[in-house]
Structures are given as C-alpha cells and as structure tokens.
Amino acid sequence: MPTIKTCTKCEQTKQIAEFHKKASNADGYSSYCRACQTEYNRQYKSSQVGRAVQTLSKTRYERRQAEKELGYEIEDTLLPFHIIMIQAKSECLYCRSELQPHEVTVDHVRSFRNGGTNTYDNLLPCCRRCNSRKGDKPLLSFLRQHAASDLQLRRVVFELAQRQGRGYYDVWRSLQDDVEAVMNDEQASIQR
Numbered sequence: 076m077p078t079i080k081t082c083t084k085c086e087q088t089k090q091i092a093e094f095h096k097k098a099s100n101a102d103g104y105s106s107y108c109r110a111c112q113t114e115y116n117r118q119y120k121s122s123q124v125g126r127a128v129q130t131l132s133k134t135r136y137e138r139r140q141a142e143k144e145l146g147y148e149i150e151d152t153l154l155p156f157h158i159i160m161i162q163a164k165s166e167c168l169y170c171r172s173e174l175q176p177h178e179v180t181v182d183h184v185r186s187f188r189n190g191g192t193n194t195y196d197n198l199l200p201c202c203r204r205c206n207s208r209k210g211d212k213p214l215l216s217f218l219r220q221h222a223a224s225d226l227q228l229r230r231v232v233f234e235l236a237q238r239q240g241r242g243y244y245d246v247w248r249s250l251q252d253d254v255e256a257v258m259n260d261e262q263a264s265i266q267r
C-alpha cells in the first residue's frame with residue numbers, strides 16, 4: 076500500500092490520506108489530491124455540462140425515463156453526447172422534420188476539421204440528413220440553404236447562445252465570421 080502519492084493536477088507529493096480512495100485505479104487511490112478534487116468538482120458543477128447533468132439526474136424517475144428513451148443506461152459521467160440526445164426534441168433543430176429518439180444525431184456546430192470541440196456548447200441535435208448535408212460547412216451557410224424557415228434559423232442561433240452563455244448577437248457575429256473565414260480561404264485557393 077502506498078504511503079505517499081503525487082497529485083497529477085497540482086503535482087505535489089502528499090500523504091496518502093490526502094487522496095480519496097478510488098477502486099478503479101491500480102493503487103486504489105484517486106489521481107487528484109482531495110484539495111484538487113474538491114476544486115475540480117466545484118468547477119464541474121458550475122460548467123454547462125455539469126449543470127445539465129444535475130438537471131437531468133434530479134430524480135431517479137427522470138433518469139430511468141431518459142434511459143428508456145435512449146435504450147441504454149446513462150453512466151455516472153454523462154458525456155455531452157448523451158445530454159444532447161436526452162434533451163433533443165421530437166424534431167430536427169435545423170429542418171424540423173420529425174425525429175424518433177433513436178434517429179437523433181449530434182452535429183458539431185464548428186466541425187472538428189475547423190477546430191471545433193466535442194463539448195456541450197458546440198453540439199446540437201439534428202437529423203441524419205441535415206448532419207451529413209452540413210458536413211464541414213459553417214452553420215450559417217448551411218442554415219441559409221436548409222433551415223425550415225428564417226425563424227428556425229434564429230431559433231438555432233438562440234439555442235447556441237444559451238448553451239454558450241453568450242448574447243444572441245455576439246454568437247451571430249461569430250457565426251458570420253466563420254462564413255467569411257471560409258470565403259477568404261476559397262478566395263485564397265483560387266488566386267494560388
């Protein structure tokens with residue numbers, strides 16, 4: 076049994092009592108020290124994903140319902156992906172076509188290729204057709220062609236603003252910037 080351990084977060088070596096027990100780790104102790112773990116938990120709870128998880132796991136009943144719809148068990152550490160699936164309405168957020176829970180796909184608003192991340196504030200639920208049509212295109216370019224309506228386009232921007240905790244026009248401007256960045260890239264490749 077170890078008597079001391081180095082925290083992978085603060086990199087300080089501390090007495091083993093300063094670490095929570097964690098059976099799934101080889102030495103039986105958490106890799107973060109207690110102080111770092113507390114800080115991590117605090118940050119996680121106030122993050123968007125953390126808040127979503129708390130809302131979702133409010134009651135066992137709600138959790139079971141969500142699991143029934145998804146057709147599999149929700150793990151304790153919910154991935155943003157799962158949250159999106161659970162929160163998805165019964166229609167595509169982009170084209171408003173009807174969606175069964177198992178038909179929901181998760182779109183990366185800014186694609187991986189363009190530096191997008193796998194985080195809650197970059198993921199939106201939509202149908203398979205919209206997801207593949209959009210591909211790497213900037214969200215606004217795609218929506219101008221394929222959104223169910225102008226109102227729906229604005230709803231999408233609003234949804235994104237909520238997820239990112241930013242103002243509507245602020246998000247609108249970033250999305251517009253994404254469109255211009257692609258146009259500039261195309262221009263540059265023609266001139267080359």
Ligand SMILES: [Zn+2]
Pocket residue numbers: 082083084085086087107108109110111112
């Ligand atoms: Zn630490």
Ligand SMILES: [Zn+2]
Pocket residue numbers: 167168169170171172201202203204205206
């Ligand atoms: Zn769609």
